[in-house]
Amino acid sequence: MDSREFGLVAVQQLLKIQDIHYGFWEKGEHPSIDRFQDAQKKYTAFLFRIIEDTLEKSKDAKMLDIGCGIGITTKKLLAAGYRVDGLVPSAWMARKATENVKAYRDGTRGAIFDCRIENFPVQKENEPYKLAFFSESFQYVKLPGTFEVLTRILSDQGKIIIFDYFKKENVAGKLPMGAAIH
Numbered sequence: 001m002d003s004r005e006f007g008l009v010a011v012q013q014l015l016k017i018q019d020i021h022y023g024f025w026e027k028g029e030h031p032s033i034d035r036f037q038d039a040q041k042k043y044t045a046f047l048f049r050i051i052e053d054t055l056e057k058s059k060d061a062k063m064l065d066i067g068c069g070i071g072i073t074t075k076k077l078l079a080a081g082y083r084v085d086g087l088v089p090s091a092w093m094a095r096k097a098t099e100n101v102k103a104y105r106d107g108t109r110g111a112i113f114d115c116r117i118e119n120f121p122v123q124k125e126n127e128p129y130k131l132a133f134f135s136e137s138f139q140y141v142k143l144p145g146t147f148e149v150l151t152r153i154l155s156d157q158g159k160i161i162i163f164d165y166f167k168k169e170n171v172a173g174k175l176p177m178g179a180a181i182h
Contacts, residue, residue, distance in 0.1 A: 044073065047135060047163055051077070054131055054159055059083065061130035062109070064153070066117050067137020071097025074112075078104035085109065085129075089116040089140075118145025120153065128155035138164045 025031050025039050055061045059081045068074045068086030070093050077084045078101055086101065088094050094114035104110045113120060118141065132150055134141070150160060
């Protein structure tokens with residue numbers, strides 16, 4: 001388990017939260033532990049609205065949750081009737097995600113892949129995805145390999161959504177991207 005993965009798992013276990021994301025904080029709102037779960041619920045509701053709009057309210061379209069963590073968002077989408085698979089490059093998280101979605105697996109949805117997106121098992125006989133989305137996971141991918149795989153697994157009308165927020169500052173010696181409060 002690498003240090004980033006350990007940090008996410010530690011926070012998840014210590015705070016007894018299921019979702020492993022930062023949440024949605026309104027401008028002027030100060031992040032705090034006691035409002036963390038509410039911020040996560042707002043983020044998930046926002047994510048669902050965007051997915052629903054992108055898929056034009058169709059639950060038949062197949063999608064891929066890239067960086068699904070322990071599968072909580074994948075499970076929520078499956079419970080809502082969507083056809084979604086998950087991908088996470090961590091054996092421990094993949095096992096937890098598989099456990100979390102097992103009630104919804106039926107051969108056309110609910111598969112969990114233990115790999116990075118650039119190593120995704122592309123097979124021609126598989127149904128193409130209509131949507132691939134990153135939920136606070138895009139900063140971990142290798143861009144060239146990622147987009148090559150996405151062009152192979154997405155349908156001709158397929159879309160990519162990146163649910164990450166970055167900011168750019170012209171500060172010497174600092175990286176140009178970093179998480180920010182939205």
